[in-house]
Amino acid sequence: xxxxxxxxxxxxxxxxxxxxxxxxxxxxxxxxxxxxxxxxxxxxxxxxxxxxxxxxxxxxxxxxxxxxxxxxxxxxxxxxxxxxxxxxxxxxxxxxxxxxxxxxxxxxx
Amino acid sequence: xxxxxxxxxxxxxxxxxxxxxxxxxxxxxxxxxxxxxxxxxxxxxxxxxxxxxxxxxxxxxxxxxxxxxxxxxxxxxxxxxxxxxxxxxxxxxxxxxxxxxxxxxxxxxxxxxxx
Numbered sequence: 704x705x706x707x708x709x710x711x712x713x714x715x716x717x718x719x720x721x722x723x724x725x726x727x728x729x730x731x732x733x734x735x736x737x738x739x740x741x742x743x744x745x746x747x748x749x750x751x752x753x754x755x756x757x758x759x760x761x762x763x764x765x766x767x768x769x770x771x772x773x774x775x776x777x778x779x780x781x782x783x784x785x786x787x788x789x790x791x792x793x794x795x796x797x798x799x800x801x802x803x804x805x806x807x808x809x810x811x812x
Numbered sequence: 813x814x815x816x817x818x819x820x821x822x823x824x825x826x827x828x829x830x831x832x833x834x835x836x837x838x839x840x841x842x843x844x845x846x847x848x849x850x851x852x853x854x855x856x857x858x859x860x861x862x863x864x865x866x867x868x869x870x871x872x873x874x875x876x877x878x879x880x881x882x883x884x885x886x887x888x889x890x891x892x893x894x895x896x897x898x899x900x901x902x903x904x905x906x907x908x909x910x911x912x913x914x915x916x917x918x919x920x921x922x923x924x925x926x927x
Contacts, residue, residue, distance in 0.1 A: 735913035746816075746903050746918030749857065754913070790854060794913050800845070802854035 707791050712807045715781045723776040723806055724792030732769055734793040737800070738765065738776045741788045746803075750776065752794070786810045814838070816919035818904050826895055832890045844887050845916065847903040848877055855903055857907045861887060862909065871913045894926045894927030 708726040714723040727736065737753050739747040751758055751765045753774075758765040764777040777784055790805040816904050817836045823833050837844050842863050847855035858877065859869045863884035876894075881887040891898055905916040 737915065739916070744920075746905070746920045747916070749915035749917065752913060752915060754846075783850070788854075800916060802918075803855060804854050 707793065707803050709789070709791055709803060709806045711804070712809065713808045713812060715778075715785075716811050717783060719770050719807065720779045720804075721778040721785070721810075723778070723789050723791075723808065724773065725775070726773045727791065727793050728772040730793045731795065732771075734795050736765070736767060736771075736774050737792045738763070739790045739792065740785075741805070742786075742789070749788065750789075758785050781808075781810045783810050783812060815903055816906050816917050818832045818902075818919040818924055821920070822923045822925075824853045824927065827894060827896060827926055829894055830890065831894060831924065832888055833902055835887045835889070835904030835906075836916055837886070837904070837917060838908075841906035841908045841917070842849075842884065843909045843914075844881055845854075845905040845907075846887070846889050849901045849903055849907065849921070850899075856883050858889075892908075894924075897924045899924055899926045 706729050719799040735752050737752040738750040740750055750761050751763050753765045753767055766775045788805040788807050790802050792800050817832045827895045844860040845860040849855045857870050858873050859879050861881040865883050868870045879889045899919040905918040906912040907916050
């Protein structure tokens, strides 16, 4: 399984952009990169995923490095509701999603 | 889309008792996953099903744990002879695998406390 490295925690001010990094240097060529977030007392929530190209959806953008060894989740304007633990996960066609400890994002008003 | 539902939300049991949890996935989803999560940690993979077939089990899953998914619909996770170390949140997720990579949709979990 590909291993990921994320900062333990990050802080952002409300209404500012947030860039959450993930290193996945051992990712295979067919692994998609998924991002999930987890609010307190809830199950993880899907945010976005991609393979090679940058991806956008209503929640966030995903920027994938050209060598695919890292990616960045971008929240364009952080709100207090974005405070959560964010997980970056390589996926090989749903065989086994392995969650690491993730990044705890705090959003300051 | 009513989402993934798990029952019960909370379960308190005494050490040595058996417990069973139920997961109802999103109706058309063919894959179903079970995870366990302890405080401050990310979810830990336990097992997953494609339709009714159990395709992978974590090496961490002891023989006291068993999961089933009869007819490829709902799933149950049973823990026999519970131990205090089994106290955790048990999460279920489902996805629609059609080739490529499909997002997981999680329920809000069953919190187990073993006293």
